Amino acid sequence: MTYPKNQIEFEKMFATEEDCIKYIIALRWPEGFACPNCSKNVYWFASKNRIICAACEYQTTAIAGTVFEQTNKPLTIWFRAIWWMIAQKNGVSATGLQKILGLGSYRTAWTWLHKLRLLTVNPGREVLSGVVEIDETFIGGKAKGKRGRGAENKSIVVIAVEILEKGTGRVRLGIVPEASGRYLLKWIRMNVRQGSLIITDGWKGYNRLKQNGYEHRIEKVTVKDDDEEMLPNANRVASLLKRWLIGTHQNFTSRNRLISYLDEYVFRYNRRTSKSRGLLFKRVMEQAVLHKPVKYTEIMNVR
Numbered sequence: 001m002t003y004p005k006n007q008i009e010f011e012k013m014f015a016t017e018e019d020c021i022k023y024i025i026a027l028r029w030p031e032g033f034a035c036p037n038c039s040k041n042v043y044w045f046a047s048k049n050r051i052i053c054a055a056c057e058y059q060t061t062a063i064a065g066t067v068f069e070q071t072n073k074p075l076t077i078w079f080r081a082i083w084w085m086i087a088q089k090n091g092v093s094a095t096g097l098q099k100i101l102g103l104g105s106y107r108t109a110w111t112w113l114h115k116l117r118l119l120t121v122n123p124g125r126e127v128l129s130g131v132v133e134i135d136e137t138f139i140g141g142k143a144k145g146k147r148g149r150g151a152e153n154k155s156i157v158v159i160a161v162e163i164l165e166k167g168t169g170r171v172r173l174g175i176v177p178e179a180s181g182r183y184l185l186k187w188i189r190m191n192v193r194q195g196s197l198i199i200t201d202g203w204k205g206y207n208r209l210k211q212n213g214y215e216h217r218i219e220k221v222t223v224k225d226d227d228e229e230m231l232p233n234a235n236r237v238a239s240l241l242k243r244w245l246i247g248t249h250q251n252f253t254s255r256n257r258l259i260s261y262l263d264e265y266v267f268r269y270n271r272r273t274s275k276s277r278g279l280l281f282k283r284v285m286e287q288a289v290l291h292k293p294v295k296y297t298e299i300m301n302v303r
Contacts, residue, residue: 001026001027001030001282003276003278003279003281003282004083004278004281005276005278006277006278007083007087009278010079010083010278010281014076014079014080015076016076017049017074017075017076019076020074020075020076020078020079021049021062021063021075023079023285024062024063024066024068024075024285024289025062027285027286027289028062028066028289033051035053035055035056035058035060036058036060037053037056037058038053038055038056038058040053040054040055040056042054042055046059048061049061049062049063063075065292065293066288066289066290066291066293067115067118067119067288067289067291067292067293067294068288069293070293073108077101077103078112080101081097081101081112081113081116082116082281082284082285082288083277083281084097084100084101085097085113085116085284086277086280086281086284087277087281090244090247090248090268091244091248091264091268092113092248093248093249093250094106094109094110094113095109097109097112097113107296111296111299114257114260114299115294115299116284116288117260117261117263117264118260118263118291118294119284119287119288119291120263120264120266120267120284120287121263121266121267121287122283122287127172127190127191127192127193128160128162128169128170128172128191128192128193128196129162129192129193129195129196130162130163130164130169130196130197131162131163131164131196131197131199132160132161132162132163132192132196132197132198132199133160133161133163133198133199133200133231133233133234134158134159134160134161134188134192134198134199134200134206134234135158135159135200135201135230135231135234135235135238136156136157136158136159136176136179136184137156137157137159137228137230137234137235137238137241137242138154138155138156138157138228139154139155139157139241139242139245139253139258140154140155140255155175155255155258156175156176156177156178156179157173157174157175157238157241157258157262158172158173158174158175158176158184158187159171159172159173159234159237159238160172160173160188160191160192160234161233161234161237163199163233168233168236168237170269170270171237171266171269171270172191172192172266173237173241173262173263173265173266174187174191174259174262175258175259175262179203179205180205181204181205181206181207181208183205184205184206185205185208185209185212188209188212188214189212192214194212194213194214195213195214195215196214196215197214197215197216197217198214198215198216198217199217199218199219199231200216200217200218200219200231201218201219201220201221201229201230201231202218202220206218219231237269240269241262241265244265244268245261249261257299
């Protein structure tokens with residue numbers, strides 16, 4: 001399966017609506033189109049981009065059951081939105097996307113970006129393993145008081161970083177309602193393989209790691225920044241994350257939708273050494289054709 005390696009190739013590959021439809025079909029049915037009703041692969045194209053099975057006359061479209069379902073915008077615009085989001089090193093804000101694509105409303109750009117952020121999470125991704133440093137940070141303003149007692153309207157974000165012989169590997173970010181052992185251990189079990197060595201500071205919320213199948217090493221906090229005391233690698237990720245939220249999104253990230261921004265950041269951080277924007281575009285497109293349709297109301301109702 002080919003993918004564009006640069007902007008010029010992208011424009012040539014997806015110049016028309018037909019080009020985009022063919023690409024989606026190739027991603028959804030690598031062995032050729034198969035009717036969802038009878039599995040036959042004999043079909044023809046009809047008006048309104050319908051695909052009609054020649055065996056049972058079942059009608060469908062290339063985008064039915066995908067994140068593009070029922071869109072009233074051309075696929076050429078959708079493809080450019082995905083390319084622009086992926087090709088930019090630091091991503092794009094809803095205002096920026098609206099301007100670059102000439103979209104009629106900010107709400108459309110905002111909704112599209114939230115749908116695309118859902119595609120940055122691969123449901124089958126591997127959990128972290130080996131040596132993993134874990135700490136928490138606060139998103140949403142200055143933190144006052146004891147650890148785990150953030151100020152009102154503040155989110156506690158858990159940061160897990162794989163420690164390699166040289167540098168760091170993958171990261172995971174998550175939100176917990178409080179920095180207690182109950183919530184921290186639940187999140188760790190979902191994101192770090194048992195048997196891994198977990199490095200934390202002396203916070204009591206990590207006291208039961210060994211009883212939960214992990215090796216545990218406590219290290220002294222070495223970084224004091226922004227009214228927070230953190231372990232060095234987690235602090236580096238936290239600093240980059242906050243800079244990204246301020247720089248790209250001007251901190252316009254509501255608390256109940258913060259997780260989608262964290263997912264996008266993890267996608268970018270874990271692929272920071274990738275030399276191919278086109279391959280990243282292909283990966284997001286693969287998720288786009290597998291992901292169920294998402295309505296605006298579903299995004300708005302996230303809690």
